[in-house]
Structure formats: structure tokens, C-alpha cells
Amino acid sequence: MPSPIPCTAALAALLAAALLAGCGNLDVPRADNYPATGQKKARAVHHWDVLAADVAARVAEKTAAWPPGEQAIHVTVADGSSFNQGFLKLLRVRLLDRGVALSTVPTGVELEVQTQVVQHRTALRQGVPIATPWTMLGAGIGVWRDWETHYSDRVLLPGVATAIGVGAGLAIDIAQRHTQGAAAGGPTRTEVLVTTILKTPERYLAGSADMYYIERDDAALYQPEPPPPAPTALRTWAVAP
Numbered sequence: 001m002p003s004p005i006p007c008t009a010a011l012a013a014l015l016a017a018a019l020l021a022g023c024g025n026l027d028v029p030r031a032d033n034y035p036a037t038g039q040k041k042a043r044a045v046h047h048w049d050v051l052a053a054d055v056a057a058r059v060a061e062k063t064a065a066w067p068p069g070e071q072a073i074h075v076t077v078a079d080g081s082s083f084n085q086g087f088l089k090l091l092r093v094r095l096l097d098r099g100v101a102l103s104t105v106p107t108g109v110e111l112e113v114q115t116q117v118v119q120h121r122t123a124l125r126q127g128v129p130i131a132t133p134w135t136m137l138g139a140g141i142g143v144w145r146d147w148e149t150h151y152s153d154r155v156l157l158p159g160v161a162t163a164i165g166v167g168a169g170l171a172i173d174i175a176q177r178h179t180q181g182a183a184a185g186g187p188t189r190t191e192v193l194v195t196t197i198l199k200t201p202e203r204y205l206a207g208s209a210d211m212y213y214i215e216r217d218d219a220a221l222y223q224p225e226p227p228p229p230a231p232t233a234l235r236t237w238a239v240a241p
Contacts, residue, residue: 039187039191039211039212039213040212040213041188041212041213041214041215042192042212042213042214042218043214043215043218045086047212048083048086048087048090049090049094051087051194051210051212052087052090052091052093052094053094054210055091055094055196055208055210056091056094056095056097056098056100057094057098058206058208059073059095059098059100059111059196059198059206060095060098060099060100062198062205062206063100063198068101070101071101071107071108071109072101072102072103072107072109073095073100073101073102073103073107073109073110073111073198074102074103074104074105074106074107074109074110074111075088075091075092075095075102075110075111075113076088076110076111076112076113077112077113077114077115078112078113078114078115079115079224080224080225081115081221081222081223081224081225082220082221082222083115083192083221083222084113084115084222087113087194088113091111091113108200108201109198109199109200109205110198110199110200111196111197111198112196112197112199113194113195113196114194114195114196114197115192115193115194115195115222116192116193116195117190117191117192117193117214117219117222117223118190118191118192118193119189119190119191119216119219120189120190120191121189122189187213188213188214188215188216189216190213190214190215190216190218190219191211191212191213191214192211192212192214192219192222193209193210193211194209194210194211194212195207195208195209195210196208
């Protein structure tokens with residue numbers, strides 16, 4: 001019977017090679033996700049109005065110390081997209097509600113609205129359910145570390161902190177699915193960045209930036225309409241005598 005030593009030596013060599021190959025990547029940072037956050041999805045003109053009211057409040061706060069009526073603001077948009085045109089009207093109304101003086105003609109102070117649509121190439125996996133961070137180790141047993149990781153800012157009822165059952169974990173997962181899953185429309189590959197810049201010809205005075213998810217089919221609302229096709233040149237024919 002052949003000695004098992006050569007096989008053992010070969011196995012040890014293979015393990016050593018695998019360990020060395022793994023050690024070669026130890027100095028490469030691993031890919032970590034950002035902490036869980038929320039991002040609104042714009043799905044109605046009402047959402048545009050909410051954003052306009054928020055921007056108007058910030059502009060009013062920045063200009064509160066200005067002498068009344070001395071620096072009238074001219075509000076402009078970068079292009080003629082449906083969103084920009086609607087947002088321009090809403091923003092003017094909300095600024096007037098806040099007592100901000102506006103001008104119908106260019107002045108020394110301009111509030112410019114710019115919109116950028118961002119469409120990610122990485123496809124989202126369709127049909128994959130929203131992850132439920134409550135991993136059940138057994139009947140009636142929840143993982144406490146998941147609460148600390150995902151819900152550390154929540155307040156627990158007395159006695160629940162010591163024993164979280166299936167019902168509590170299920171309720172948390174259902175609530176998360178409601179806010180992040182199909183009920184909220186879920187995240188999309190398409191986002192919109194809305195920036196407002198308060199400026200003079202010489203300097204920037206203030207600004208804001210807001211990000212929203214939008215449905216891919218709604219991206220056209222946030223982009224300028226393509227220019228009309230160039231007219232076809234007419235050919236004239238001369239009739240020889």
C-alpha cells in the first residue's frame with residue numbers, strides 16, 4: 001500500500017497556495033454599502049410643490065436681512081422641460097407667499113433652477129423582494145443585533161427590548177416593505193437632481209440641492225424637448241427651353 005505522506009504533503013501545499021492567494025488581497029479595501037438612508041420619489045405635481053415650498057423657505061431665510069424690496073430676485077430656469085416650467089410657476093408663488101420680492105425682468109440678483117436626470121446603467125434585479133433584516137434563529141427568537149444595526153433610533157415599549165417575538169419582527173419587516181417596497185414604488189435606476197443657485201454677476205449667495213427617485217418613463221418630464229427636425233430643403237428644377 002502506498003504511503004499516505006505524499007498525498008498529505010500535496011494537500012498541505014495546495015492549502016498553503018490558497019492561503020497565499022487570499023493574503024494577496026488583504027490590502028485591498030472591501031466594498032461596503034453606505035448606511036441605510038431614505039430618498040423620496042417624485043410622482044406627482046404635488047411633490048414639485050412641496051419642493052418649491054421648501055426651496056422658497058430656504059431662500060426667504062437667506063434674504064431675511066435684506067432691506068425690503070431693495071433686491072428683487074429674478075427667477076429663471078435652465079431649460080424648458082415640463083418640470084422646470086411647472087416648478088418655476090410654483091416657486092414664484094411660494095416665494096411671494098414668503099414675502100420675497102420678485103422681478104419680472106433681469107436684475108442684479110438671480111435665482112436659477114437647474115435639473116439633471118441621472119440614469120444608472122446597472123440594472124436592478126426585478127422581482128427580488130425587499131430584504132427583511134430580521135433573521136429568525138428559531139420560533140419566537142429575533143436577532144437583537146439587527147435591531148441595533150437597522151433600528152437603533154427607535155424607542156421600544158417596556159419589556160419588548162428583552163424578548164422580541166415573531167410578531168414584532170414580522171411587523172417591522174412589513175413596515176419596511178411598505179415604505180421601501182412596492183407600496184412606495186421602490187427605488188429606480190432613474191434619479192433627478194434639482195439645484196437652485198442664488199447669485200449676482202460677481203458671486204454665489206446661496207444654493208440648495210435635492211435628489212429624488214423618478215420613474216424611468218417620467219424622465220422626459222425633466223428633460224428639454226428635442227429640437228424639431230430641420231426642414232427638408234426644397235429642390236427646384238429648371239425647365240430647359
